[in-house]
Amino acid sequence: MKSIFFDLDDTLYDQLQPFQEAYTRVFSTFTDISILELFKKSREYSDKVFALTESGEMSLEKMHQYRMINAFKDFGYSITTDEADAFQKEYKDQQYKVTLVPEMKNILQYLSSKGIPVYVTTNGPSAHQRLKLESLNLSQWLPKNNIYISSEVGYAKPHKDFFDYVNGKTNTSCSDSYMIGDSFENDIIGAHNAGWDSIWINNKNKARTIEHIHPTHETNSYQQLEELIKLLF
Template identity: 60%
Template sequence: MKAVFFDLDDTLYDQLWPFRMAFDGVFPGVDTISVVDLFTKSREYSDRVFAMTESGEMPLNQMHRYRMVHAFQDLGRNISDVEADEFQRVYKEHQYKISLIPKMKRILQYLYEKNIPMYITTNGPSAHQRAKIKALDIGNWIPEANIFISSEIHHAKPDKEYFDYVTAKTNFTNAHSYMIGDSFENDILGATRAGWNAIWINTKNKEKPHPHIQPEYEVISYKQLEELIKQLF
């Protein structure tokens, strides 16, 4: 039997929405900065220190300041630590008001009716990720036991140990495991190296950071993903 493993952030829900709400709330009237560019920059900076936050070497509040202060600097604006902290407060507040992408809800229901086992595989702090999962109200499709969070299992994507751990816990062969995610570095690279099938959701038309790594499937919209799922399962 095949099984589907979903990433959480920017896969099941639109991660830009709470970010945009925070930007509009904390920096009203600022129209010289692209929210998309700011979001992209902030992700780049948080990815740089992800291992340090997972190990506890860098506290989360310090990482939040670091990524926003540097992201704004790269786009030509300086903000204070106080402004960075306020942005994170509002951002976090909206992160717990998220909802499933509509077509993703249809995909989950389709797989559920086909009796296809589904799982969530995500990096990040346990309490924070579980709060977002709770906000998505996803329990009807994916039970709590089918959630693998890096901080809970002490391995993180894209490390092979993460995928080996999940494989051992779920008892699905690599050939029958399908990883669906937006992050080429974490989801696609990790799954490919582990021998899983990889489905890359590339709605932002990003270039592959590793040209020699080729996912089994690439989609540029959730409509395409829905069509692909119906072909595969």
């Protein structure tokens, strides 16, 4: 039987929503920046130093400052560390108020009706990720022990060790595992190297960073994802 492993951020919920709310509250005077493009830039910068935060070489506070200061710099604006901190505080508060993407709720309900095992695999600090998961109210579809967080596992996506660990803990095989996520680097490359199938949710039109690696399937919207899931399973 196939098993489905969902990413959390920007997969089960739309990460732009809390980002946009925080931006409106903290940077309302900056009216000529695309919030979507700023968000994408901030993710690029956080991805660059994610390994440093996992190893403890960079604190989360410094990473949050780094990604926003550099993202704004790309748009010709200079913000202070205090402004970056104020944004992060608001952003964090908004992240604990997130809700499931409507199509994702349909997908989870559908997979549950088919008896297909569902798991969550996510990178990040344990307490932070679990609080977001609690706000999504996923208990009706998966128990808490079906959640694998990098800081608890000891490995992070895209490392093959993370995927191998999850297969071992869930008694699943790589050939029957599907990774569904938005990050080409963490979810798609990681799944490829571990021998998993993958579905890339590319609704923000990102480019593949490694040309010869392709997801098993790619969707450009949650509507497409829901249709694909119902075709595959």
